[in-house]
Amino acid sequence: MKVLVPVKRVVDYNVKVRVKSDGTGVDIANVKMSMNPFDEIAVEEAVRLKEKGVVTEVIAVSCGDAKSQETLRTAMAIGADRGILVETSEELQPLAVAKLLKALVDKEQPQLVILGKQAIDDDANQTGQMLAALADLPQATFASKVEVAGDKATVTREVDGGLETVALTLPAVITTDLRLNEPRYVTLPNIMKAKKKQLDTVKPEDLGVDVKPRLKTLKVAEPPKRGAGIKVPDVATLVDKLKNEAKVI
Ligand code: AMP
Secondary structure, three states: OEEEEEOOEEEOOOOOOOEOOOOOOEOOOOOOEEEOHHHHHHHHHHHHHHHOOOOOEEEEEEEEOOOHHHHHHHHHHHOOOEEEEEEOOOOOOHHHHHHHHHHHHHHHOOOEEEEEOOOOOOOOOOHHHHHHHHHOOOEEEEEEEEEEEOOEEEEEEEEOOEEEEEEEEOOEEEEEOHHHOOOOOOOHHHHHHHHOOOEEEEOHHHHOOOOOOOOOOOOOOOOOOOOOOOOOOOHHHHHHHHHHOOOOO
16 A cells, blocks of 8 residues: 655744745745654654555655755655655645645555645645545545554544544545654664665656646735733732733633
């Protein structure tokens, strides 16, 4: 059984991003980039399924410029068997990525596609859902537990106020939530091994996909700055301020 794992190169989650002075976006020049954390969880899950003997091949795929090769090498160091880079310098929106992934699903015929539930840069939470629709596959989003047996997957999902368990017939699309697993540390020997693994590059045109953006970002703004705090002399003043100024009690 093949598993396809889409991995996105994003600004590292520890970086405090700055909005460009002209408000057109976020400044990512000279900023540390890493694999989207939810995608690391997706790779880890696919590799664990391989280690259990359920899966035979884990294919990582990244869509973006040539630097996304680094992200694919990280996926291969975690344990993916090979990588596919869909190389383009165009800005990619979730619909374009979903179409590229649909073309790769047609080509590779995986039984499972495991994506992150959302990319921490655009916070879209759309790609997995759009892929499932385009490929006409069942989907289970926000997975906190995945079990695969035969041609069925049982997925526990984190929903408001509890957990929902659903059964899917493969092939299917799953998106990962934070508590699905804790990705392993990538070791130096595995980084070295990953350098020798197969990495193919294709262009969106090769897959017959038009990736032109369908949305235009009008403005990006910093969140409002937090005002300075004050000291209150006693509890009565605090309660009074919470009631009459902040109006939170
Ligand atoms: P989003 O819909 O943008 O929040 O992204 C959800 C998931 O789709 C991510 O966690 C990735 O698994 C996948 N994805 C989004 N963009 C890309 C990309 N450029 N390359 C590979 N996978 C992506």
